[in-house]
Amino acid sequence: MNRYTVAVLVNNQFGVLNRVTSMFRRRRFNISSLTVSETETSELSRITVVFDGDDAGKQQLINHLYKLPDVCSIKEFSDDNSVSFELLLIKMKNETKSREDIRGAADAFGAIIVDYSKDYMMFRLTETTKRIDDFINLMREFTILEICRTGSVSLERSSTTIRQIINL
Amino acid sequence: MLLSGADIIVKILIEQGCDTVFGYPGGQALNIYDSLYAHSNEINHILTAHEQGAAHAADGYARATGRVGVVFSTSGPGATNLVTGIATAYLDSIPLIAICGNVPTTHIGTDSFQEIDITGITLPITKHNYFVNDVEDLADILREAFRLAKSGRPGPVLIDVPKDVQIAKCEYEFQPAVEKEEPFAAKNDRINEAAKIINAAKQPYIYFGGGLITANAQAEMLALAEKIDAPIGCSLMGLSAIPTDYPRFLGMQGMHGHYTSSMAMHNADLILSLGVRFNDRVTGNRQKFATGAKIIHIDVDGSELFKTVDAVCGLRGDVKLTLEKLLPMLKENKKPEWRVKVEAFRQEEESCLDKREGLTPRKVILILNKYLGENTAVCTDVGQHQMWAAQNLNFKTPRRFISSGGLGTMGFGFGAAIGAAFGTKERSVLVTGDGSFGMNLNELATAVRYNIPIVILIMNNGVLGMVRQWQTLFYNKHYSNSVLERKTDFTAFAKSFGANGEAVTTPEELDEALSRAFRAEGPYIIDCKIDKDEFVLPMLPPGGSMDDIITNLEVEQ
Ligand SMILES: Cc1ncc(C[n+]2csc(CCOP(=O)(O)OP(=O)(O)O)c2C)c(N)n1
Ligand SMILES: [Mg+2]
Numbered sequence: 001m002n003r004y005t006v007a008v009l010v011n012n013q014f015g016v017l018n019r020v021t022s023m024f025r026r027r028r029f030n031i032s033s034l035t036v037s038e039t040e041t042s043e044l045s046r047i048t049v050v051f052d053g054d055d056a057g058k059q060q061l062i063n064h065l066y067k068l069p070d071v072c073s074i075k076e077f078s079d080d081n082s083v084s085f086e087l088l089l090i091k092m093k094n095e096t097k098s099r100e101d102i103r104g105a106a107d108a109f110g111a112i113i114v115d116y117s118k119d120y121m122m123f124r125l126t127e128t129t130k131r132i133d134d135f136i137n138l139m140r141e142f143t144i145l146e147i148c149r150t151g152s153v154s155l156e157r158s159s160t161t162i163r164q165i166i167n168l
Numbered sequence: 169m170l171l172s173g174a175d176i177i178v179k180i181l182i183e184q185g186c187d188t189v190f191g192y193p194g195g196q197a198l199n200i201y202d203s204l205y206a207h208s209n210e211i212n213h214i215l216t217a218h219e220q221g222a223a224h225a226a227d228g229y230a231r232a233t234g235r236v237g238v239v240f241s242t243s244g245p246g247a248t249n250l251v252t253g254i255a256t257a258y259l260d261s262i263p264l265i266a267i268c269g270n271v272p273t274t275h276i277g278t279d280s281f282q283e284i285d286i287t288g289i290t291l292p293i294t295k296h297n298y299f300v301n302d303v304e305d306l307a308d309i310l311r312e313a314f315r316l317a318k319s320g321r322p323g324p325v326l327i328d329v330p331k332d333v334q335i336a337k338c339e340y341e342f343q344p345a346v347e348k349e350e351p352f353a354a355k356n357d358r359i360n361e362a363a364k365i366i367n368a369a370k371q372p373y374i375y376f377g378g379g380l381i382t383a384n385a386q387a388e389m390l391a392l393a394e395k396i397d398a399p400i401g402c403s404l405m406g407l408s409a410i411p412t413d414y415p416r417f418l419g420m421q422g423m424h425g426h427y428t429s430s431m432a433m434h435n436a437d438l439i440l441s442l443g444v445r446f447n448d449r450v451t452g453n454r455q456k457f458a459t460g461a462k463i464i465h466i467d468v469d470g471s472e473l474f475k476t477v478d479a480v481c482g483l484r485g486d487v488k489l490t491l492e493k494l495l496p497m498l499k500e501n502k503k504p505e506w507r508v509k510v511e512a513f514r515q516e517e518e519s520c521l522d523k524r525e526g527l528t529p530r531k532v533i534l535i536l537n538k539y540l541g542e543n544t545a546v547c548t549d550v551g552q553h554q555m556w557a558a559q560n561l562n563f564k565t566p567r568r569f570i571s572s573g574g575l576g577t578m579g580f581g582f583g584a585a586i587g588a589a590f591g592t593k594e595r596s597v598l599v600t601g602d603g604s605f606g607m608n609l610n611e612l613a614t615a616v617r618y619n620i621p622i623v624i625l626i627m628n629n630g631v632l633g634m635v636r637q638w639q640t641l642f643y644n645k646h647y648s649n650s651v652l653e654r655k656t657d658f659t660a661f662a663k664s665f666g667a668n669g670e671a672v673t674t675p676e677e678l679d680e681a682l683s684r685a686f687r688a689e690g691p692y693i694i695d696c697k698i699d700k701d702e703f704v705l706p707m708l709p710p711g712g713s714m715d716d717i718i719t720n721l722e723v724e725q
Contacts, residue, residue: 063471069296
């Protein structure tokens with residue numbers, strides 16, 4: 001099993017997310033994260049998908065995604081050719097006994113307090129998936145009330161763009 | 169010209185060269201049917217007995233003509249009745265356009281009467297589908313649908329048109345029929361690589377499928393085969409592309425393929441595959457499939473390359489254009505030793521052929537062969553009869569064998585035979601089984617109403633023969649729910665629907681019945697009684713390899 005990150009540039013059309021994710025479902029790929037947003041051009045949306053699988057299956061999946069008329073281009077990212085980040089919001093119980101430890105850990109990771117009351121503290125952390133996992137694991141020592149993360153977004157380390165990739 | 173959405177639909181079908189539509193009306197399609205009424209001198213609508221029959225008819229029309237087939241239905245149950253037909257076309261890459269009515273946009277999402285999410289349902293069985301929100305988009309969507317359906321690897325496209333969009337008006341301007349996307353040849357470096365491999369091969373074998381017919385690349389393939397002295401075989405979908413009696417042609421491949429072609433493929437050192445998939449029904453056990461062969465795979469659909477077998481060289485491109493470029497790079501050479509080997513396989517096959525007396529399945533098809541004209545389309549259903557037909561029919565013209573390959577849809581044949589008769593403007597033939605025919609025999613009403621000449625040959629064994637064959641071989645003869653035990657009198661059935669028919673039990677009777685059937689004005693049923701314990705042979709057991717091939721069987725009763 002390998003982990004893959006691909007960005008799929010699609011026509012900003014009704015139902016297109018469904019078409020793309022349906023391809024993953026049909027081939028029994030489990031999506032571990034998914035983000036969708038409009039892009040620099042309003043006609044196009046960008047879907048970033050992180051999933052696990054093997055090379056042959058992944059290649060099949062990409063080939064099949066290319067057959068969707070609404071898919072414009074697909075870019076696969078590796079750790080060394082790209083920059084990937086995600087955003088975490090985490091809500092911790094605010095208790096005297098743990099307050100300082102939590103804040104210390106947050107400082108060490110660069111997480112920022114975005115909300116604070118006598119019952120809870122909320123942090124924001126923009127980091128790689130791995131670092132966010134580590135941070136959450138650390139927070140498990142204390143009382144986590146709720147977490148929400150965006151899933152990974154990625155861009156290639158280069159002046160070329162996904163729009164310049166020609167179909168296959 | 170200011171037109172309603174419904175008028176635009178009909179106008180665009182006419183503009184795209186569609187002369188015949190198959191379908192069934194209903195509440196949410198009334199406007200479309202009203203436009204058909206107004207344009208009835210420009211476009212023909214065939215009312216079937218069931219939407220499934222209409223979908224298969226549009227598919228059969230497309231297979232027989234190479235043009236896009238069109239089917240109409242209303243919303244809800246009308247649309248869901250199309251699903252099997254659309255899936256059948258999808259799995260066999262047939263250009264089909266399905267246009268469904270739906271409830272008005274104001275009602276969408278409220279579970280209103282006969283509302284169904286047909287674009288959701290058909291997502292995985294269409295090349296693409298559309299929900300039309302605005303009448304202003306309708307013409308573009310329809311034209312785009314035609315382009316998509318016929319471009320590259322063809323396939324079905326569905327368009328869901330809410331009733332208010334059918335009523336709303338907008339400007340329409342005639343446009344010439346859309347062209348399919350410009351086909352392209354595979355990349356030169358791949359072609360070079362393929363040429364090297366082919367030139368080095370000692371025992372090459374050419375394996376083609378339906379994609380060869382779509383690309384119309386028969387001549388190029390034959391030129392190549394002559395140049396490198398290679399035998400040729402095909403998948404079920406490839407049948408009829410080249411004449412059965414073409415000397416290099418060894419027949420169909422696969423689970424019930426010809427012994428000669430299967431052995432040649434198994435012993436080849438190179439398999440040159442053209443517009444064909446390596447379906448499990450063809451390869452058997454993929455690990456043991458043609459282990460000594462390199463595979464070169466040419467297909468317009470890049471996603472087929474490296475999908476189920478490891479090709480050494482995958483070429484994405486139009487088969488015809490790619491072969492045109494490949495041909496001049498190949499060395500002319502003769503392979504007498506390979507020929508001798510293949511000839512030996514042919515002798516072995518000859519010795520295994522079923523030569524029994526009486527109305528054997530093979531005999532049935534051989535007698536039918538005598539009556540087939542150059543242009544007669546033969547459609548089948550699914551089961552043993554389909555395989556007997558595929559193995560023994562004598563094909564003369566491309567697109568004249570019509571069978572559900574990928575989905576294996578029982579009940580496909582009758583609708584397809586109706587569509588094929590309209591497409592070829594000639595008598596068509598349906599070779600069916602008693603089980604399959606039972607699924608869509610309601611379409612006899614259609615064939616009678618339009619007086620369509622169809623010879624319906626039921627290979628009546630009283631059982632779901634293909635199921636029985638597996639139960640005999642792999643399930644200890646536990647004939648669970650495969651014995652039909654019906655009391656259907658097909659001759660009386662034919663008469664009650666206003667057609668003619670007769671039952672036959674000997675080769676002579678069959679011969680005479682066929683001579684009447686091929687002269688009949690409308691549909692004609694021949695209820696041909698055969699034994700329930702006939703086998704389709706040879707058989708490559710599921711998951712087996714050529715070493716496991718079964719060529720003859722004596723089953724003790
Ligand atoms: C719609 C559908 N249901 C079930 C099957 C499974 N199936 C394949 S062949 C077969 C038996 C077909 O019987 P019949 O039409 O009498 O043909 P025979 O094999 O007897 O020639 C069945 C049930 C199928 N292919 N399609
Ligand atoms: Mg039967």
